[in-house]
Amino acid sequence: MGISSVKSDVLIVGGGLSGLKAALTITELAPEKKLVIADLGGCASTEVMGLCAPMDSKDSVDCFVEDTMRAGNGENDPALVRRLCSDAKDIAKSLESDGIKFDRKCDGSYDMLRSLGSSFHRVVHYKTVTGKAAIEKYRTELKKCPQVEFRKSRIVKLFVKGGRIAGALGFENGGAVAYSVPGVILTTGGAAGLYGFSTWTKSLQGSGYALALDAGVELTGMKRVQFEPCVTVYPEKFRGFPIITTMLFEGAKLIDSRGREVLKPGVSMPAKRGLAELITAAVADGGDCGHGGVWFDFSGVEESIFKSKYPEYYKKLRPVSADYKNLRVEVKPAAHTTLGGIKISSDASTSLPGLFAAGEACGGIHGRDRIGGNAGLEIFVFGRAAGISAAAYKASNQDIGAECETFLKNIPEGDGSAMAILKGIGELLDTYAGVHRSEAGIAKCAEGLKNLKIKLENNPPAKKEDFLICLNALSTAEQLAQIAD
Numbered sequence: 001m002g003i004s005s006v007k008s009d010v011l012i013v014g015g016g017l018s019g020l021k022a023a024l025t026i027t028e029l030a031p032e033k034k035l036v037i038a039d040l041g042g043c044a045s046t047e048v049m050g051l052c053a054p055m056d057s058k059d060s061v062d063c064f065v066e067d068t069m070r071a072g073n074g075e076n077d078p079a080l081v082r083r084l085c086s087d088a089k090d091i092a093k094s095l096e097s098d099g100i101k102f103d104r105k106c107d108g109s110y111d112m113l114r115s116l117g118s119s120f121h122r123v124v125h126y127k128t129v130t131g132k133a134a135i136e137k138y139r140t141e142l143k144k145c146p147q148v149e150f151r152k153s154r155i156v157k158l159f160v161k162g163g164r165i166a167g168a169l170g171f172e173n174g175g176a177v178a179y180s181v182p183g184v185i186l187t188t189g190g191a192a193g194l195y196g197f198s199t200w201t202k203s204l205q206g207s208g209y210a211l212a213l214d215a216g217v218e219l220t221g222m223k224r225v226q227f228e229p230c231v232t233v234y235p236e237k238f239r240g241f242p243i244i245t246t247m248l249f250e251g252a253k254l255i256d257s258r259g260r261e262v263l264k265p266g267v268s269m270p271a272k273r274g275l276a277e278l279i280t281a282a283v284a285d286g287g288d289c290g291h292g293g294v295w296f297d298f299s300g301v302e303e304s305i306f307k308s309k310y311p312e313y314y315k316k317l318r319p320v321s322a323d324y325k326n327l328r329v330e331v332k333p334a335a336h337t338t339l340g341g342i343k344i345s346s347d348a349s350t351s352l353p354g355l356f357a358a359g360e361a362c363g364g365i366h367g368r369d370r371i372g373g374n375a376g377l378e379i380f381v382f383g384r385a386a387g388i389s390a391a392a393y394k395a396s397n398q399d400i401g402a403e404c405e406t407f408l409k410n411i412p413e414g415d416g417s418a419m420a421i422l423k424g425i426g427e428l429l430d431t432y433a434g435v436h437r438s439e440a441g442i443a444k445c446a447e448g449l450k451n452l453k454i455k456l457e458n459n460p461p462a463k464k465e466d467f468l469i470c471l472n473a474l475s476t477a478e479q480l481a482q483i484a485d
């Protein structure tokens with residue numbers, strides 16, 4: 001098999017906002033460095049509605065740290081949380097100077113939303129499309145830089161030589177590409193796409209976790225997957241569409257099949273995890289509204305507020321019922337963001353020299369649960385940190401062409417189905433590694449994953465790329481399928 005060769009200074013794997021922020025930072029701090037951004041498309045960053053920043057005059061970095069640690073049940077890495085919260089205002093201001101003008105109220109103050117688990121209204125946003133707007137800006141900027149190359153390439157393996165990163169193997173239009181680079185930043189996003197029912201596309205299969213693990217880098221907190229509590233299961237047309245939980249502060253209600261409120265009046269609103277648990281428990285307790293979920297009833301939200309504050313949601317969902325009083329959709333929790341990930345320090349470096357990670361690919365920031373808007377913040381804070389570290393990192397280029405060739409020679413080929421393996425993984429994770437997990441279920445999941453691996457090895461797909469996709473997916477799924485209280 002012919003392998004084409006690319007030499008560069010830094011390879012950024014993933015073109016979501018953490019990757020783009022890292023790239024922009026490198027172009028500013030080390031414009032002499034050549035960068036390649038390898039990306040498959042379908043990033044979650046387009047969905048970021050807003051990000052947390054303590055802009056309220058009564059709010060503070062300390063309060064923000066406390067909220068984040070409390071939501072994470074103290075499982076978070078305090079140094080990462082401190083960095084996240086301390087950099088938040090600066091990141092928000094820098095986004096504004098980049099042209100992302102956050103919505104403001106008539107009095108000129110920020111029109112912030114309040115996430116579950118937050119003591120203050122803290123989510124600044126540009127309409128509901130902060131992520132999309134930032135991506136557009138950043139891509140436009142980066143395309144002007146001659147030292148930056150965008151490639152539609154899937155990275156399947158990292159190579160380590162002399163105790164440091166030496167490069168990566170990718171596939172592009174079916175052909176293998178050897179990237180000989182001294183610096184790699186993993187910004188591959190989360191693993192929600194491995195689940196059958198998830199909020200995101202199948203291109204987010206957590207490959208960065210498998211790549212890092214295979215290169216000898218530790219992962220942290222992988223049992224912590226965040227389930228978006230309110231994801232539409234019915235009407236079928238909107239299956240997979242997440243409903244923003246801040247609407248529960250505006251008068252929307254969750255109602256089970258017997259008309260009982262899932263969130264009892266007067267009880268304070270839990271963070272996302274707690275809400276997902278309540279919905280799952282209500283369904284298990286006989287409250288299933290027909291498709292495994294409960295009703296998200298919008299009728300308590302004043303229609304004018306719904307229309308003005310959530311225009312995209314309003315436009316999409318208002319036609320569901322002719323009568324606003326009956327406007328509701330059925331929702332249930334879906335795999336959303338991966339809270340664990342690659343272990344990093346607060347400068348986004350990993351234990352392997354030359355390897356950095358940012359965004360949803362890394363772990364330790366959110367602990368047990370994530371506050372809404374903290375992922376939107378994390379991608380900018382740690383994307384920038386990874387860019388600063390990679391810009392300062394100095395190491396010579398090592399050629400990995402021969403290593404790639406030897407590696408690929410040993411990858412088997414057959415006529416098996418990669419789709420069947422990935423579907424099998426999705427079913428196992430949905431069934432056993434969801435909101436509620438049991439020892440017995442996790443054991444069944446592990447057994448199922450082991451059988452899928454045997455199936456893959458006994459009858460590999462026709463393409464080596466597909467074999468490696470499945471192998472990485474199985475490795476990540478094994479990490480996700482752990483018992484979690």
Ligand SMILES: Cc1cc2nc3c(=O)[nH]c(=O)nc-3n(C[C@H](O)[C@H](O)[C@H](O)COP(=O)(O)OP(=O)(O)OC[C@H]3O[C@@H](n4cnc5c(N)ncnc54)[C@H](O)[C@@H]3O)c2cc1C
Pocket residue numbers: 013014015016017018019038039040041042043044045046047048049050051153154155156187188189190199200203204205207208242336337358359360361372373374375376377379
């Ligand atoms: C529906 C939805 C709504 C959300 N809303 C919010 C919100 O309002 N606020 C908030 O804080 N968070 C939100 N989140 C979470 C947030 O969007 C993500 O955590 C964040 O965008 C992740 O950014 P990232 O740059 O780390 O990864 P992504 O933006 O997901 O980018 C990862 C990129 O890596 C590429 N990639 C993956 N593997 C490979 C590989 N092997 N080779 C090459 N490329 C690869 C993918 O193609 C993708 O383009 C939301 C998530 C979803 C799914």
